[in-house]
Amino acid sequence: MIPDELKKAKPMTGKERLGANRDSEYLGAEDIDPGVEPILTIDHIYNSRVTLQRGKEQKDVITFKEERVNGIRNVRPLIVNATNRKVLRKIYKAVDAQTLEGKLVQLYIDHNVRDPSTGEKTDGIRIKPKIPMPPRTEPIICAECGKPIMGVASYTAEEIAAINAKRFGVPICAECSKKRREASAEQKTEEVIDADQREKVSDLTAALKGE
Numbered sequence: 592m593i594p595d596e597l598k599k600a601k602p603m604t605g606k607e608r609l610g611a612n613r614d615s616e617y618l619g620a621e622d623i624d625p626g627v628e629p630i631l632t633i634d635h636i637y638n639s640r641v642t643l644q645r646g647k648e649q650k651d652v653i654t655f656k657e658e659r660v661n662g663i664r665n666v667r668p669l670i671v672n673a674t675n676r677k678v679l680r681k682i683y684k685a686v687d688a689q690t691l692e693g694k695l696v697q698l699y700i701d702h703n704v705r706d707p708s709t710g711e712k713t714d715g716i717r718i719k720p721k722i723p724m725p726p727r728t729e730p731i732i733c734a735e736c737g738k739p740i741m742g743v744a745s746y747t748a749e750e751i752a753a754i755n756a757k758r759f760g761v762p763i764c765a766e767c768s769k770k771r772r773e774a775s776a777e778q779k780t781e782e783v784i785d786a787d788q789r790e791k792v793s794d795l796t797a798a799l800k801g802e
């Protein structure tokens with residue numbers, strides 16, 4: 592039996608996965624897609640009391656400029672542990688706000704993190720001990736108008752390109768996609784008018800012949 596509240600929901604499909612949409616204020620290993628090492632830009636650093644599973648604690652927290660990146664559907668602030676703080680100091684030589692704001696970090700999942708509450712091994716988010724190369728800034732070019740494909744609403748440029756490539760066989764921008772769809776709708780209307788007129792002409796021919 593499916594509970595009523597579940598009936599309204601759609602089952603996940605394709606690459607959608609458990610954990611990616613969980614309710615949490617802070618970034619966890621489950622937020623990162625397996626096999627992806629997302630690159631993020633530090634927005635601000637904080638030191639504040641944060642609510643953890645084991646209670647409230649004073650923690651360093653990093654917020655990021657991105658809301659969504661390849662590998663993380665919902666970018667949340669990262670609570671910085673001692674290991675990640677050391678990595679930041681190693682790669683950027685300092686861990687003050689002035690140094691870190693605007694800097695890039697690349698995250699990965701370490702499967703051998705000791706859970707402080709159970710002592711068991713768990714997955715943890717680690718910052719790679721290397722300054723990442725800036726993410727690919729080379730735009731995807733629209734196969735129709737030749738302009739770079741841009742993101743629209745909650746869709747990234749990559750997603751727009753992929754959706755339209757599936758629809759039309761070539762990656763095109765949202766504007767060209769709209770034009771193509773409007774054109775095909777118009778063509779259909781014209782075909783209907785054409786068929787209509789052909790019928791009228793044949794009716795007229797028939798009338799003239801006195802049929």
Ligand SMILES: [Zn+2]
Pocket residue numbers: 733734735736737738763764765766767768
């Ligand atoms: Zn275009």
